Amino acid sequence: MDPLMPTEPRYARRADGMKASEIRELLKVLNRPGIISFGGGIPDPVLFPADEAKEAYRAILTDPVQMACGLQYSVSEGFEPLREWIAQHMGLLGVPCKPDNIVITSGSQQALEFLGKLFLTEGDTAIVEAPTYLGALQAFSAYEPHYDTITPKHGNRTPQSYVEAAAKQGGSVKFLYVVPDFANPSGETLTRAQREGLLDLAGELDAPIFEDTAYSALRFEGETVPCIQAIDVARHGGDINRSRVIYCGTFSKTLTPGLRIGWVCAAEPIVRRVVLIKQASDLNTSNINQMVMHRLAERTYTTQVEKARALYRPRRDAMHEALLKHMPAGVTWTKPEGGLFIWLTLPPHFNGSKLLKRAVEEFNVAFVPGSAFFAGGAGANTIRLSYSLPTEAQIADGVARLGKLLAS
Numbered sequence: 091m092d093p094l095m096p097t098e099p100r101y102a103r104r105a106d107g108m109k110a111s112e113i114r115e116l117l118k119v120l121n122r123p124g125i126i127s128f129g130g131g132i133p134d135p136v137l138f139p140a141d142e143a144k145e146a147y148r149a150i151l152t153d154p155v156q157m158a159c160g161l162q163y164s165v166s167e168g169f170e171p172l173r174e175w176i177a178q179h180m181g182l183l184g185v186p187c188k189p190d191n192i193v194i195t196s197g198s199q200q201a202l203e204f205l206g207k208l209f210l211t212e213g214d215t216a217i218v219e220a221p222t223y224l225g226a227l228q229a230f231s232a233y234e235p236h237y238d239t240i241t242p243k244h245g246n247r248t249p250q251s252y253v254e255a256a257a258k259q260g261g262s263v264k265f266l267y268v269v270p271d272f273a274n275p276s277g278e279t280l281t282r283a284q285r286e287g288l289l290d291l292a293g294e295l296d297a298p299i300f301e302d303t304a305y306s307a308l309r310f311e312g313e314t315v316p317c318i319q320a321i322d323v324a325r326h327g328g329d330i331n332r333s334r335v336i337y338c339g340t341f342s343k344t345l346t347p348g349l350r351i352g353w354v355c356a357a358e359p360i361v362r363r364v365v366l367i368k369q370a371s372d373l374n375t376s377n378i379n380q381m382v383m384h385r386l387a388e389r390t391y392t393t394q395v396e397k398a399r400a401l402y403r404p405r406r407d408a409m410h411e412a413l414l415k416h417m418p419a420g421v422t423w424t425k426p427e428g429g430l431f432i433w434l435t436l437p438p439h440f441n442g443s444k445l446l447k448r449a450v451e452e453f454n455v456a457f458v459p460g461s462a463f464f465a466g467g468a469g470a471n472t473i474r475l476s477y478s479l480p481t482e483a484q485i486a487d488g489v490a491r492l493g494k495l496l497a498s
């Protein structure tokens with residue numbers, strides 16, 4: 091050790107598992123001129139409803155009553171009219187519910203972190219897909235769980251085998267976590283039968299399902315599949331308070347991630363628990379941002395979703411076409427019906443992390459190595475491409491560069 095370096099203080103053991111994410115490290119090089127990035131899965135700012143947001147802030151801040159509300163502390167559950175809007179929105183998705191079934195969070199990321207806190211005791215098992223959303227793994231891992239894997243596309247293991255595996259780790263199965271539509275990172279969507287299968291498994295395990303719907307509104311084509319919560323609520327006679335599904339929603343990919351507004355929709359007793367955690371964590375999500383989001387949702391939700399679909403669909407097509415043209419034999423990829431991601435599987439001898447270094451240094455193109463999305467460190471020969479930011483011409487150019495990299 092360098093004797094001039096101060097020693098670090100003694101952190102909690104959970105800090106050992108907190109590592110800088112490869113995605114965040116990668117984002118640091120993305121401003122370099124000439125680089126084409128398929129890295130971060132962030133919305134294109136051309137979609138942001140800036141004029142409407144400006145008008146909403148102005149209207150709130152120039153009205154003394156609204157100003158006093160917007161700039162004040164607020165209840166931890168969230169701004170009541172926004173919870174009413176969301177309850178109505180959930181009804182349209184097949185989940186009849188009341189504002190008491192909704193709690194507002196600072197993005198759905200905060201919901202995942204709260205749910206990890208609510209359910210996991212060290213040594214418990216969280217069941218996730220492989221690959222799955224890296225941010226969820228980061229949120230859950232602070233609570234030191236073991237991970238087990240569901241494979242909804244290929245049939246899951248027996249409930250008994252999950253119970254036994256969890257017991258061997260000294261805990262029990264606490265929840266299943268899935269991104270059912272146009273998943274991050276795979277781009278894949280679960281069929282209705284696969285969703286039913288997950289509900290059956292969760293029933294046998296007597297465990298909740300966390301349903302992360304970050305991309306669900308961005309469907310370009312194909313039949314909408316009901317959300318898992320809607321299927322479960324229908325199984326329980328339309329009563330959300332008997333559902334085992336905890337729905338995590340967000341406005342980040344439809345309206346804007348900048349206001350940091352997401353929500354949890356669940357049975358009332360679960361919502362009350364999440365509210366207690368919210369209170370202890372940050373008291374409330376920015377009230378003025380909730381008020382602005384309420385106005386944006388009321389006035390622009392449908393048109394914004396249509397605009398987003400119209401922008402991203404041709405980019406998805408451009409990427410798929412370019413992959414057909416430039417990928418060498420042995421490379422396969424998903425063709426998502428929506429969302430922001432295509433997932434590539436390269437021949438087994440390729441390593442996504444090593445490729446990224448060369449991609450950035452020699453070819454000025456960036457992506458996310460797939461291994462970051464596996465709890466157990468598999469997936470070395472996979473990579474995630476996002477088509478949300480580059481133009482169609484840049485996508486064609488960037489995929490051609492990737493093709494040259496793989497051929498070299």
Ligand SMILES: Cc1ncc(COP(=O)(O)O)c(C=O)c1O
Pocket residue numbers: 131196197198199200223225269274302304339340341342347351352
């Ligand atoms: C699958 C998934 N869930 C949740 C989030 C978190 O989004 P937010 O906190 O902005 O709602 C993301 C962000 O990229 C995501 O990809």
